[in-house]
Amino acid sequence: MRGVLDVTLLGSASVDIDPSRLCPFCDRLFPEETTSQLDDLLARALQRSYRDPRPKNSLGRRANLEVFAALCERHTFEKELVPKAVFYRLGQRESADILHDQGRRIAYGGATTFHETFVTGPRMECVFWQEVVAELEMYGSRRVSGIGGQYASFSRTQPGYYGGLGTIVMSETLYMMFPERTVSSHWVEPFSLQEFIGRILVPEAAMRLIMEDMGLDGSDAGNKGKAIEVMRASTSYGSYMFADDSSHNLSS
Structure with a gap:
């Protein structure tokens, strides 16, 4: 050095x-x-x-x-x-800036049948939902939505260098966007709303924030892959730098 x-x-x-x-x-x-x-x-x-x-x-x-x-x-x-400002900038974003339109398309994609939910429709554009569908086909819904499935997918759904604190900010923002009373259970099957947000929408939000940090075009599927690669490669860093600390105050 x-x-x-x-x-x-x-x-x-x-x-x-x-x-x-x-x-x-x-x-x-x-x-x-x-x-x-x-x-x-x-x-x-x-x-x-x-x-x-x-x-x-x-x-x-x-x-x-x-x-x-x-x-x-x-x-x-x-x-x-990763400059410290990258994380603190996240805490200053308006709720609507994180996944507003894309998140609604994924969660409220108009899916009313199993086929629309798991095979076609807007959410199939989401890489993280595609991974869930592949797991469902291989293991079945009980295993995928159970504790073992959550554990197996944990590292893949972490928000990279945004860390545990980033997970908190994104989750709270997404809960405000999608109040439980407004979400039909079949829209998020085979998960609960909390699991759906954690396994699908939080990593999607992190991916899009990382694309923005990198100056990448969000409409390019190849750029999504680059952002996901960065996200998963920086998980250890995020856990080290921005661990979930209940004493932390984002507004400070």
Whole structure:
């Protein structure tokens, strides 16, 4: 890590970087805005390290690797993989901005028969519904809608780098869009409304938000595949960065 930074960021004598913006251990730039988790990791690492000024980092410090490894991993995540603002922007969106038209087409697609629900109709445009239909054909509705089916599909339906907090925001928004009293049970078979939102609409919302983040055309099926690939590849990151924390306040 440090060697890469020396070449790309600090290798030129003309580069003048405030050392307070650098990690005292690996010399890489911190994010412009840091989370409380990163601040805590830094404080703990500073307590267990000693000063080691370097020509390119006058505030450098030294310690055993285990002291600062988590700190360096965290600030790399926050700066380089997904900016913190991506998540907080989600919390500021109006309800209608998340899946409004597409969500209604998927959930209220006018399906009144089994054939329209599972074989044709607007919801068949949804990748996540297509996956459910494939599972139904292979395993049957009891297994797919049971606990085992929920467990098996868990990783595929996570909202990627939006994490557990993103799931909360999307779910609450979708519940406001689709009050239970307005949803006929046969529209969401073989699931309950809660399961349908969690397994179909939340990942659909996440996919579309990721497409927007990436600047992709939402009408292109190939772009949907790219967004889903990013979503599933970034699930671990989302779980790490934006875990479901009941003490978190989105409005703060």
